[in-house]
Amino acid sequence: MKIYLAGPDVFLPDAIGIGRRKVEICTSYGLIGLYPLDNVVDLAASDVSLTIFKGNEAMMDAADAIIANLTPFRGPSADAGTVYELGYAAGRGKLCLGYSNDPAPYRDRVARICDLTASDGRLVDPEGLTVEDFGWPDNLMMIHALDLHGCPLVTPHEPPTDIWHDLTAFETCVRLAADRAKGKSS
Amino acid sequence: MKIYLAGPDVFLPDAIGIGRRKVEICTSYGLIGLYPLDNVVDLAASDVSLTIFKGNEAMMDAADAIIANLTPFRGPSADAGTVYELGYAAGRGKLCLGYSNDPAPYRDRVARICDLTASDGRLVDPEGLTVEDFGWPDNLMMIHALDLHGCPLVTPHEPPTDIWHDLTAFETCVRLAADRAKGKSS
Numbered sequence: 001m002k003i004y005l006a007g008p009d010v011f012l013p014d015a016i017g018i019g020r021r022k023v024e025i026c027t028s029y030g031l032i033g034l035y036p037l038d039n040v041v042d043l044a045a046s047d048v049s050l051t052i053f054k055g056n057e058a059m060m061d062a063a064d065a066i067i068a069n070l071t072p073f074r075g076p077s078a079d080a081g082t083v084y085e086l087g088y089a090a091g092r093g094k095l096c097l098g099y100s101n102d103p104a105p106y107r108d109r110v111a112r113i114c115d116l117t118a119s120d121g122r123l124v125d126p127e128g129l130t131v132e133d134f135g136w137p138d139n140l141m142m143i144h145a146l147d148l149h150g151c152p153l154v155t156p157h158e159p160p161t162d163i164w165h166d167l168t169a170f171e172t173c174v175r176l177a178a179d180r181a182k183g184k185s186s
Numbered sequence: 187m188k189i190y191l192a193g194p195d196v197f198l199p200d201a202i203g204i205g206r207r208k209v210e211i212c213t214s215y216g217l218i219g220l221y222p223l224d225n226v227v228d229l230a231a232s233d234v235s236l237t238i239f240k241g242n243e244a245m246m247d248a249a250d251a252i253i254a255n256l257t258p259f260r261g262p263s264a265d266a267g268t269v270y271e272l273g274y275a276a277g278r279g280k281l282c283l284g285y286s287n288d289p290a291p292y293r294d295r296v297a298r299i300c301d302l303t304a305s306d307g308r309l310v311d312p313e314g315l316t317v318e319d320f321g322w323p324d325n326l327m328m329i330h331a332l333d334l335h336g337c338p339l340v341t342p343h344e345p346p347t348d349i350w351h352d353l354t355a356f357e358t359c360v361r362l363a364a365d366r367a368k369g370k371s372s
Contacts, residue, residue: 011316013305049320053330074296074311075261081325083266084273088331091277110260119199125260127350130197134235139267144239145274164313 001181002032003174004060004094006086007069008079010036012164025171029178034059060088065095065180067173070138070153071163072102076109077138086142096150097177099169100137103155107133151176187367188218189360190246190280192272193255194265196222198350211357215364220245246274251281251366253359256324256339257349258288262295263324272328282336283363285355286323289341293319337362 003026009018019035026033039055041048060066066089073079078100090096102109107123110116110131116123123131136143137155146153154173160166189212195204205221212219225241227234246252252275259265264286276282288295293309296302296317302309309317322329323341332339340359346352 008315011318013308013310013314015316049318049322049326050330050333053326053334056327073315074263074299077260077263077266079325080263080266080269081327083269084276084325084327084331087270087273087275088277089273090270091274113260122199124199128199129194129259129350130201132197132235136235139265139270140235140239141242141267141270144236145270147236148239164315 001065001095001177002034002063003177004063004066004085004089005033005035006066006082006089008071008073008082009069009164011079018165018167021167022170025167025174029174031174031178031181034063056085057088060085060094061092063089063094065089065097065150065177067170067177068096068098069170070098070100070142072100072109072138076106076113078142083142086145090145090149094149095177095180096146097154097173098142098146098150099154099173101156101163101166101169102159103137103157104159105133105135106138107131109137151180187251187281187363188220188249189363190249190252190271190275191219191221192252192268192275194257194259194268195255195350197265204351204353207353208356211353211360215360217360217364217367220249242271243274246271246280247278249275249280251275251283251336251363253356253363254282254284255356256284256286256328258286258295258324262292262299264328269328272331276331276335280335281363281366282332283340283359284328284332284336285340285359287342287349287352287355288345289323289343290345291319291321292324293317295323337366 005022023033068086070078123133154169191208209219254272256264309319340355
C-alpha cells in the first residue's frame with residue numbers, strides 16, 4: 001500500500017528530516033510512504049508552484065491512501081493545502097486517514113483567537129458568523145470524510161510537547177492503514 | 187449544468203437568504219445552483235453533523251461543477267470545509283471554480299496575524315514554519331487546482347465593502363461556468 005503523506009510538515013525548518021522519519025515509520029509497517037518533498041522541483045523556475053502542484057497531484061493519484069496531518073495551522077483549522085488534498089483523495093476513492101496533535105474541540109480553538117457569543121440560538125464569532133459546535137476538533141466535512149472514507153480522526157488525549165514533531169498519532173494512522181492493507185476490520 | 191455552491195456563506199446570519207440570491211443568479215444564467223442548506227436536516231437529531239455531511243456529499247456527487255467561496259475565514263486561508271469540498275470536487279472530475287473577495291497575497295494575509303522574518307532563505311512565521319510566497323492569495327494547491335480543473339481564481343481588484351455579501355466575483359464565476367456549459371473556450 002502506497003500512502004501519500006500530506007501535511008504542513010513541508011513548511012517545517014526540518015521538512016526533509018520529518019518526511020524521512022514518516023517514510024521510515026511506513027516502511028517499518030510494510031507500507032510505502034510518498035512524501036511531497038521527494039518530488040524533484042527546480043526552485044529557480046518561474047512556474048515552480050505549478051510544478052509542485054502537478055507533482056503532488058501525480059503522487060496522490062499513484063497512492064492508495066492518504067494520511068493527513070490536520071493539526072491546526074495558523075488558526076483554528078488545519079492547513080488549507082492539506083485539507084484540499086484530503087478532499088481530493090476522498091473524491092478519488094482513496095483510503096483516508098488523518099490525525100491532529102491538538103485534540104481541542106473546534107469551538108475552543110476559535111475561542112483562542114476571538115470572543116464567542118450566543119445570538120439567536122447560534123454560537124457566533126465577532127463577525128456574527130456561526131461557530132460549528134458539534135464537539136469535533138475541526139469542520140465536520142473533514143471529520144466525517146475520515147469516518148466514512150477511512151478511519152476516524154486520530155488525536156492524543158493531551159497535545160504532545162512538540163505538536164509539529166511528535167509522530168505518535170501519525171504512527172497510529174500508519175498502523176490502522178497497515179491493518180486495512182492486511183484486510184483486518186480495524 | 188448543476189453547480190454546488192460551497193462556502194462559509196452557510197455560517198452567515200442570513201445564510202438562507204444569501205443562498206437564495208446565489209441560486210437566483212445561477213438561474214438567470216440558465217444554470218442550477220445547489221446550496222447545502224437546501225438539504226433537509228433534523229437539527230435536533232443526535233447525528234446531525236453526519237446527516238449534513240452525507241447531504242453535502244450527495245449534492246456534490248449530483249453536481250457537474252463547484253463554485254467555492256474562498257474568501258479568507260478566521261485566518262489567512264479559506265474555510266476548511268469549503269476547501270475540503272473543492273478538493274473532493276476536483277477528485278471527482280467536476281468543473282472547479284472559485285472566488286475570493288479578498289485579493290491580498292497569502293504572505294500579506296499571514297502578516298496581518300503575526301510577524302514574518304527571513305530565515306535561511308525562507309520567509310517564516312514566529313513558529314519557524316515557512317510562509318508560501320508565490321504571490322498567490324492562498325495555498326498553491328487550491329490556486330492551481332482551479333487553474334487545471336476549471337477556471338483561475340476570481341478576485342476583485344479591491345475588497346468590496348461587504349466581503350460576505352458582495353456577489354460580484356461570484357457572478358463572474360457563474361458566467362464562466364455558463365460559458366463552459368455552452369461549450370465556449372473562456
